[in-house]
Amino acid sequence: MNEDLLWPPYCGPDDLASIEAVPLTARGLPxxxxxxxxxxxxxxxxxxxxxxxxxxxxxxxxxxxxxxxxxxxxxxxxxxxxxxxxxxxxxxxxxxxxxxxxxxxxxxxxxxxxxxxxxxxxxxxxxxxxxxxxxxxxxxxxxxxxxxxxxxxxxxxxxxxxxxxxxxxxxxxxxxxxxxxxxxxxxxxxxxxxxxxxxxxxxxxxxxxxxxxxxxxxxxxxxxxxxxxxxxxxxxxxxxxxxxxxxxxxxxxxxxxxxxxxxxxxxxxxxxxxxxxxxxxxxxxxxxxxxxxxxxxxxxxxxxxxxxxxxxxxxxxxxxxxxxxxxxxxxxxxxxxxxxxxxxxxxxxxxxxxxxxxxxxxxxxxxxxxxxxxxxxxxxxxxxxxxxxxxxxxxxxxxxxxxxxxxxxxxxxxxxxxxxxxxxxxxxxxxxxxxxxxxxxxxxxxxxxxxxxxDADGFLHLAGRAKDLIIRGGHNIDPAVIEDALLAHPHVTGAGAVGRPDLHAGELPVAYVTLAPEADVNEEELRQWAAGRVPERVAAPKSVTILAALPVTDVGKPYKLALRADATRLAVAEALAGHGSDVEVDAAIEGGSVFVSVTPGTGDREAISAVLDQYALRWTWSPETPGPVAS
Missing domain, CATH: 3.40.50.12780 (ANL, N-terminal domain)
Structure with a gap:
């Protein structure tokens, strides 16, 4: 095996062209x-x-x-x-x-x-x-x-x-x-x-x-x-x-x-x-x-x-x-x-x-x-x-x-x-x-x-997951622009932006962050920070929530679905706030999408159904609630 062919100089980006001048098949890999x-x-x-x-x-x-x-x-x-x-x-x-x-x-x-x-x-x-x-x-x-x-x-x-x-x-x-x-x-x-x-x-x-x-x-x-x-x-x-x-x-x-x-x-x-x-x-x-x-x-x-x-x-x-x-x-x-x-x-x-x-x-x-x-x-x-x-x-x-x-x-x-x-x-x-x-x-x-x-030098810049796009009134918002704005804050160590269901806009952007130890900043200050730094007004997050840790998958990658589920739960709970103090809302993940489970308590089920049916989401009554499943 020719060691010179196996180990070309590879110290910087300018070496790529000379490396590829030799076909990979000629390098004698095992x-x-x-x-x-x-x-x-x-x-x-x-x-x-x-x-x-x-x-x-x-x-x-x-x-x-x-x-x-x-x-x-x-x-x-x-x-x-x-x-x-x-x-x-x-x-x-x-x-x-x-x-x-x-x-x-x-x-x-x-x-x-x-x-x-x-x-x-x-x-x-x-x-x-x-x-x-x-x-x-x-x-x-x-x-x-x-x-x-x-x-x-x-x-x-x-x-x-x-x-x-x-x-x-x-x-x-x-x-x-x-x-x-x-x-x-x-x-x-x-x-x-x-x-x-x-x-x-x-x-x-x-x-x-x-x-x-x-x-x-x-x-x-x-x-x-x-x-x-x-x-x-x-x-x-x-x-x-x-x-x-x-x-x-x-x-x-x-x-x-x-x-x-x-x-x-x-x-x-x-x-x-x-x-x-x-x-x-x-x-x-x-x-x-x-x-x-x-x-x-x-x-x-x-x-x-x-x-x-x-x-x-x-x-x-x-x-x-x-x-x-x-x-x-x-x-x-x-x-x-x-x-x-x-x-x-x-x-x-x-x-x-x-x-x-x-x-x-x-x-x-x-x-x-x-x-x-x-x-x-x-x-x-x-x-x-x-x-x-x-x-x-x-x-x-x-x-x-x-x-x-x-x-x-x-x-x-x-x-x-x-x-x-x-x-x-x-x-x-x-x-x-x-x-x-x-x-x-x-x-x-x-x-x-x-x-x-x-970019012009051939370097790759990531802009989020395609399926994570936030669509506000037909306007596509890249969550990365919100996350970058928050990550620029000296106390923010992690950020994730997702869409929260909204009856008028379809989705509104919201964000979740983690902070450095002993950081002295609150959620409203972070929301204002992001609003002043996103490239367009529609991308300004409607809320920022501080978490101890952002959710990750079993192999340690960011897990946006968990954030989307939480945002969905909060949006639905807010929409049902006037339908009884004992109405409970939960959100879970199934098959790669979010669905909502509602316990109506003493609330009017028909009125609650009317509210939920206005959203483009899957929902059901909780298992403890008698009656047919809605969708």
Whole structure:
């Protein structure tokens, strides 16, 4: 493999043209994630690949694996899966918080079949549907020692399973407790699998570039999350685009704390480091959700010489409150932020606190992981970055898909080697996955669902979700203009704008915000602040509500539907205020939309119905209310 071809200079936005002058097919990328691992183990067998912390307080007592050791562990687990009947088109579900054994287990699942990581925080009904849709008959899951709350859900999920392989906590010292029996299902500790499994090679059919590598659910808390299908070629290509960053060399240590059911954890902090033989330090099972991590974080950076990390804005907000004191954090030079808008207040505070520039990025599961990146030495305020090499982006009209000129806002579409194969909708008669774009793929281009514009330098500026547009009397309002106005306030750390139902205008804009600790500002002051800064009067929010935290999906992305539900509830409650003091209004989310439930109390049901029927919304009487359902 020609290393000069593999690693072109990639330090700034001007390098993109020269990189793409060489076709991607000429760069000699490994064909699969397994080939990528074999390459790393062959080149750097004795170099440390994984350093996994049992928890924040035990950061000096990690479990570690070399690249050669990682490959041996992957072979062992993949051969076990093969012995259990897993073949190339079969999914292996993985449901556990991060731990030392989950990492090789994930790679082994991609080697023996298809990895299907699942967020165990989902409801048992959703988990069961994801297992059914993936067709997984083997589940690798956290045991009662590692995550008792997840293990408690396992008995409800065993209907279609042949085997359950259990993971123990990282660096567990005590003997494992006996596992309960599950009727008709083989149950065993993954780490205690038969020692006669071959660790030198894989007994089955190795994957090729075009084979499916993983099924990732897209997050969300309404309906069942979709399963996005990734190919080996797509994951390897995206990992290379990330690893090509010239700021990070083979001696750069990467910090990982996002859960492995998230594409960022797999592609950015597991696959990309394999390209250059970089060590990855993995946080404990709670990741960034472990409060104790923040008190130890700068010591961890100093001890392991952390060079790069990736997190959401709220993580960086908390880190600005953590004293660096005497820790030497000079090794940290690449801090990536994404998933939600980065408030100026958080950027300014973090960079002043650490002297490290926050670098924004953009990506989505359906484009494998990352599609745009920024550069510390080439700031573009307000932009999430330049498209990554060999990926294509365009801004189109949402209806006609006609490409829009530079500077105009429209629907963002992505093309290129990282676009997913489609969603898994089930299995065919032969048991093979059925893949369908479900309207997200148009002539090979991915409909991201995001509104965006491209500036004259080709940098991408996001403008909210297409479905989040607020339509006031036929006038389209981009929620991002309201959110940007509020985020410009020195005390605002997060903002979300949605439409509130209105009888005259259809919708009126309202906003929700979070504030920095000890902020001295009230909701009316924030409303006036935003009204004076939005580009047009119709976009001025009618109200601003302060929250302790903005709602997010199971994978940490902003969840506007929850805000829309609250705004709807308040609007309906206000409209019914004159119909009885005991009228109660609730709003819930079903199938991706909001519906209202009303308890009329002593109020006049006919009069209440007349009010509700004036709104363009779904509503029903509460279950305790006798009578027919309205809609």
């Amino acid at each position: 064909g699969s994630t397994y080939d990528l691992l074999v390459r790393a183990a062959t080149r750097w067998p004795d170099r440390t690949a994984l350093t996994v912390l049992p928890q924040a307080a035990q950061w000096r007592e990690p479990a570690q694996l070399t690249f050669a050791g990682l490959l041996e562990r992957v072979h062992r687990y993949a051969n076990l899966l093969h012995r259990l009947g897993v073949r190339r088109g079969d999914a292996v579900a993985l449901m556990a918080p991060n731990c030392a054994e989950l990492i090789p287990a994930t790679l082994a699942a991609q080697l023996a079949g298809i990895a299907a990581p699942i967020n165990g925080a989902l409801s048992p009904a959703h988990l069961g549907e994801l297992l059914r849709r993936s067709g997984a008959r083997v589940l690798i899951t956290a045991g009662p020692e590692l995550a008792p709350e997840l293990w408690a859900k396992v008995p409800e999920l065993t209907g279609a399973l042949d085997a359950v392989l259990v993971l123990r906590p990282t660096a567990a010292q005590a003997p494992p407790a006996p596992l309960p029996r599950l009727d008709g299902v083989l149950v065993g500790e993954l780490a205690e699998s038969p020692r006669d499994q071959d660790t030198s090679s894989f007994a089955g059919e190795a994957p090729t570039a075009g084979d499916l590598a993983a099924f990732f659910h897209t997050g969300g808390t309404t309906g069942t999350p979709k399963l996005a299908a990734h190919t080996h070629a797509g994951e390897v290509a995206n990992a290379w685009m990330i690893a090509a960053n010239s700021m990070l060399g083979s001696d750069s240590v990467i910090f990982a704390a996002l859960p492995l059911f998230h594409v960022n954890a797999l592609v950015v902090t597991l696959l990309a480091p394999l390209f250059k033989g970089q060590q990855v330090v993995w946080a404990g099972p709670l990741g960034y959700r472990e409060p104790a991590l923040y008190g130890e974080f700068w010591s961890i950076v100093e001890h392991y010489h952390i060079a790069a990390m990736s997190a959401v804005p709220t993580v960086y907000q908390v880190l600005t409150q953590c004293p660096v004191t005497t820790a030497d954090i000079s090794s940290l030079r690449y801090a990536m932020v994404g998933a939600s808008p980065l408030p100026d207040a958080v950027r300014t505070a973090f960079e002043a606190h650490t002297k490290v520039t926050l670098v924004e990025g953009y990506g989505l599961t359906e484009a494998t992981c990352a599609s745009a990146r920024s550069f510390p030495d080439a700031p573009h305020p307000g932009a999430v970055g330049q498209r990554m090499p060999y990926q294509q982006v365009k801004v189109v009209h949402p209806d006609s898909w006609a490409e829009l000129p530079t500077g105009q806002t429209g629907l963002l579409a992505i093309g290129g080697p990282t676009v997913f194969a489609g969603y898994v909708t089930g299995r065919d008669a032969q048991g093979r996955p059925v893949i369908d774009g479900l309207g997200k793929l148009v002539d090979g281009w991915l409909d991201t669902g995001d509104l965006a514009r491209l």
